[in-house]
Amino acid sequence: MENLLLQALSGLASASSLFLVASGLTVIFGVSRVVNFAHGSLYMLGAYLAFTLVTQLPRGHLGFWGGVVGAAIIVGLIGVVVEVLLLRRIYRAPELFQLLATFGVVLIVQDLALMTWGAQDLLGPRAPGLRGSTEILGLRFPLYELFLIGVGPVVLGLLWLLFHRTRWGTLVRAATQDREMVGALGVNQRMLFTSVFFLGSLLAGLGGALQLPRESVNLHMDLSIITEAFVVVVVGGLGSLSGAALAALLIGELHAFGILVLPKITLVLVFLVMALVLVVRPHGLLGKPEAAARGGQGSAAPLIGPAPPALRRLGLAALAVAVLLPPFLGDYALSVLTEMAILVLFAASLHLIMGPGGMASFGHAAYFGLGAYGAALAGQWLGAPMLAGLALAPLAAGIFGLVFGFFCVRLSGVYAAMLTLAFAQIAWSVAFQWVELTGGDNGILGVWPDRWAAPKLVYYYLALVLCLGATLLLRRVIHAPFGYALRAQRDSTLRAEAIGIDAFRIRWLGFGLAAAAAGIAGGLFAYAKGSVFPTYMDIPRSVDALLMVLLGGVHTLSGPIVGALALTGLQEQLVRITDYWRLVLGSIIVLLVLFFPQGLAGAARARWEARHGDA
Amino acid sequence: MLSVSGLSAYYGRAQILDDVALEVGAGEVVVLLGRNGAGKSTTMKAIMGLVPPAAGSVRFDGAEIAGREPFEIARRGLGYVPEERRIFTELSVLENLEVGRRPATAALRPWTPERLFALFPSLGSMQDRPGGRMSGGEQQMLTIARTLMGNPKLILLDEPSEGLAPVIIERMAEAIRALKAEGLSILLSEQNLHFAQAVSDRATIIEKGRIRWSGTIPELLAADEVREQYLSV
Numbered sequence: 042m043e044n045l046l047l048q049a050l051s052g053l054a055s056a057s058s059l060f061l062v063a064s065g066l067t068v069i070f071g072v073s074r075v076v077n078f079a080h081g082s083l084y085m086l087g088a089y090l091a092f093t094l095v096t097q098l099p100r101g102h103l104g105f106w107g108g109v110v111g112a113a114i115i116v117g118l119i120g121v122v123v124e125v126l127l128l129r130r131i132y133r134a135p136e137l138f139q140l141l142a143t144f145g146v147v148l149i150v151q152d153l154a155l156m157t158w159g160a161q162d163l164l165g166p167r168a169p170g171l172r173g174s175t176e177i178l179g180l181r182f183p184l185y186e187l188f189l190i191g192v193g194p195v196v197l198g199l200l201w202l203l204f205h206r207t208r209w210g211t212l213v214r215a216a217t218q219d220r221e222m223v224g225a226l227g228v229n230q231r232m233l234f235t236s237v238f239f240l241g242s243l244l245a246g247l248g249g250a251l252q253l254p255r256e257s258v259n260l261h262m263d264l265s266i267i268t269e270a271f272v273v274v275v276v277g278g279l280g281s282l283s284g285a286a287l288a289a290l291l292i293g294e295l296h297a298f299g300i301l302v303l304p305k306i307t308l309v310l311v312f313l314v315m316a317l318v319l320v321v322r323p324h325g326l327l328g329k330p331e332a333a334a335r336g337g338q339g340s341a342a343p344l345i346g347p348a349p350p351a352l353r354r355l356g357l358a359a360l361a362v363a364v365l366l367p368p369f370l371g372d373y374a375l376s377v378l379t380e381m382a383i384l385v386l387f388a389a390s391l392h393l394i395m396g397p398g399g400m401a402s403f404g405h406a407a408y409f410g411l412g413a414y415g416a417a418l419a420g421q422w423l424g425a426p427m428l429a430g431l432a433l434a435p436l437a438a439g440i441f442g443l444v445f446g447f448f449c450v451r452l453s454g455v456y457a458a459m460l461t462l463a464f465a466q467i468a469w470s471v472a473f474q475w476v477e478l479t480g481g482d483n484g485i486l487g488v489w490p491d492r493w494a495a496p497k498l499v500y501y502y503l504a505l506v507l508c509l510g511a512t513l514l515l516r517r518v519i520h521a522p523f524g525y526a527l528r529a530q531r532d533s534t535l536r537a538e539a540i541g542i543d544a545f546r547i548r549w550l551g552f553g554l555a556a557a558a559a560g561i562a563g564g565l566f567a568y569a570k571g572s573v574f575p576t577y578m579d580i581p582r583s584v585d586a587l588l589m590v591l592l593g594g595v596h597t598l599s600g601p602i603v604g605a606l607a608l609t610g611l612q613e614q615l616v617r618i619t620d621y622w623r624l625v626l627g628s629i630i631v632l633l634v635l636f637f638p639q640g641l642a643g644a645a646r647a648r649w650e651a652r653h654g655d656a
Numbered sequence: 657m658l659s660v661s662g663l664s665a666y667y668g669r670a671q672i673l674d675d676v677a678l679e680v681g682a683g684e685v686v687v688l689l690g691r692n693g694a695g696k697s698t699t700m701k702a703i704m705g706l707v708p709p710a711a712g713s714v715r716f717d718g719a720e721i722a723g724r725e726p727f728e729i730a731r732r733g734l735g736y737v738p739e740e741r742r743i744f745t746e747l748s749v750l751e752n753l754e755v756g757r758r759p760a761t762a763a764l765r766p767w768t769p770e771r772l773f774a775l776f777p778s779l780g781s782m783q784d785r786p787g788g789r790m791s792g793g794e795q796q797m798l799t800i801a802r803t804l805m806g807n808p809k810l811i812l813l814d815e816p817s818e819g820l821a822p823v824i825i826e827r828m829a830e831a832i833r834a835l836k837a838e839g840l841s842i843l844l845s846e847q848n849l850h851f852a853q854a855v856s857d858r859a860t861i862i863e864k865g866r867i868r869w870s871g872t873i874p875e876l877l878a879a880d881e882v883r884e885q886y887l888s889v
Binding site for chain 2 (some may be wrong): 208211212214215217218219221222223224225226227228229230
């Protein structure tokens with residue numbers, strides 16, 4: 042009983058912190074429709090800056106609280122810089138592009154923080170005056186936690202007043218619904234958006250700064266808080282403040298009690314709740330159906346045609362190199378090439394969902410990982426030979442793809458992206474926490490190919506044949522009637538259904554097929570590496586897949602292939618030449634999104650067509 | 657007051673407006689007549705900067721405004737009342753008016769919520785009602801009132817009679833005459849000739865993105881063949 046009370050209180054304290062961060066995210070989303078991945082980075086910067094300020098300023102109340110508030114304001118200004126330099130230019134871009142661009146910012150901030158504050162965890166001082174603990178019903182409870190419990194409702198109240206009792210707030214609420222109309226009434230939207238970004242970033246910074254007395258400051262704070270904040274915002278309903286408060290409470294308590302009741306599945310629990318909420322209420326607890334944000338004009342996706350002859354020749358040349366060169370290469374180069382072949386298939390499988398399917402997936406790594414685990418588990422527990430494992434990989438991934446897809450393909454836009462993310466996180470959590478089956482963080486080792494395929498060269502050719510074959514099969518699918526139907530429902534669900542296409546079924550099957558293809562890639566990857574880890578299906582890997590597709594260009598089939606080769610090549614080189622490869626990669630992502638919104642292959646193709654007339 | 661010439665606009669590759677020209681004098685009510693899809697709304701959006709004009713000139717109050725941003729155009733005293741009304745459904749009537757509020761600049765009497773409630777009495781009785789819970793006619797009045805809160809010198813009124821009951825249309829016509837009496841210039845777009853002739857001084861007819869005819873209302877009423885060719889359904 043006493044334990045329960047303590048847990049409930051500690052749940053409230055986390056809910057409060059979570060709400061600070063999530064409220065900033067939801068306010069920014071409401072107006073700009075940008076899902077800001079970098080919000081977690083702003084939170085982390087808040088914590089780091091607070092550490093620096095608090096330790097530099099004189100000790101005492103003024104030093105501590107001045108440092109916390111100062112950090113929040115600086116983070117608010119950093120948010121303004123990000124908005125003005127980057128986001129302002131991509132408000133009309135597709136959602137996943139915005140997500141990608143803000144992920145570029147995440148990478149940049151990670152390395153900047155590493156340069157500035159170093160890799161070691163930093164421990165800040167405790168809050169003056171709130172160091173001790175107090176007795177509640179005979180139980181000792183830290184004062185600072187109580188203080189945090191109070192902060193959440195106070196901020197919620199202040200935000201409510203700001204949005205309902207000031208002209209600025211009224212304009213922001215109006216712009217949330219119809220920003221173009223607000224502009225036509227004489228309101229400078231740019232200033233409005235920038236000020237909203239300042240507020241949202243300030244809240245993230247404040248959330249981070251207030252963590253200083255609670256936990257150590259480290260470089261992993263950004264991604265861990267952003268996933269939680271995403272969950273809170275999505276469960277509450279995007280753009281809804283009260284929804285975010287409710288969801289923060291729910292998630293905070295779920296964490297607190299989950300540890301008591303079901304310590305084994307705490308991670309799964311949170312995402313399970315999110316998935317459940319989205320399945321029952323597709324727009325979150327208090328969210329409203331996405332009012333198609335006015336202001337952007339949807340542009341029709343260009344048709345996917347046969348590759349222009351130049352590109353075709355280039356592709357054949359690359360293929361010739363891929364077939365003829367390897368016998369002369371060493372083991373390391375062969376491993377890299379094998380990985381490239383695998384990632385080409387991985388990217389091509391995601392492309393099927395995103396390009397012709399028009400769906401958003403933010404958790405495609407799940408199917409890659411499920412394929413890998415399917416193969417590895419079959420080998421470990423059933424003693425299955427490699428070929429059986431490789432056959433099982435797409436089966437496992439495909440089945441889960443159909444199960445998860447059954448729910449995901451009903452949603453659209455950001456909510457669909459978030460539900461796919463939730464399922465991927467569930468898969469990841471199971472792999473991470475079900476230690477008896479999967480070995481948890483230690484993974485499954487000794488997943489080696491059968492003897493005949495053990496030489497690197499043989500395995501490379503095996504991977505090349507399977508990946509190339511599967512990629513060509515996907516290409517065939519896009520140009521078959523099924524592919525026409527898939528594109529038809531993407532361009533207009535209503536019209537597609539009017540001519541007898543079962544849009545749901547088509548999307549569902551497309552999703553399952555893409556998952557199975559990703560599973561093949563995952564299975565091959567497992568045997569290539571000789572081991573399987575939960576990281577095979579974590580967020581960075583899903584982002585890698587997105588990067589490959591979006592960098593290459595979503596509207597051409599060659600796009601994901603070019604993207605996969607470019608990304609693996611780039612990462613390989615960057616990691617070798619600099620410790621700050623994230624900074625470089627992040628900058629490249631940001632620049633590419635800004636200057637090549639159609640992706641590399643898309644831009645190359647547009648240039649080629651401009652030179653040679655409409656091909 | 658407003659002088660448009662050579663205006664053309666595109667949606668993607670499709671040309672919607674071709675060499676559109678029209679004039680609205682100070683204190684004048686001009687109606688832009690045409691069938692569905694003739695380019696009336698696009699003309700207004702292009703004037704307002706909501707659809708970027710590909711070519712042509714839009715002069716307002718002595719300054720070139722083509723290519724400017726909508727908010728800058730609005731701040732110069734050009735008000736826009738969209739056809740789809742675009743009320744902020746989550747906001748109350750008063751809050752909707754607040755979004756439109758801008759300091760008075762023109763020589764015209766400044767608008768206040770009180771004066772607007774006198775013009776549209778039904779709005780006065782529902783000041784705290786969310787915009788989403790109003791009838792079509794009430795919403796139409798609210799969008800006009802919201803634009804007037806910006807104290808414009810000229811308003812673009814896109815098909816105000818569309819979808820309204822005859823009684824409400826009658827009241828709308830009275831309101832427009834009252835606005836004209838205040839000295840406000842109005843560019844109105846309409847398909848409803850009966851409504852248009854009751855409130856306008858001059859008419860300009862648009863068809864397939866081109867201006868086909870311009871003249872006074874009495875001239876239009878006398879020109880049967882013009883009405884037959886461009887306006888009859």
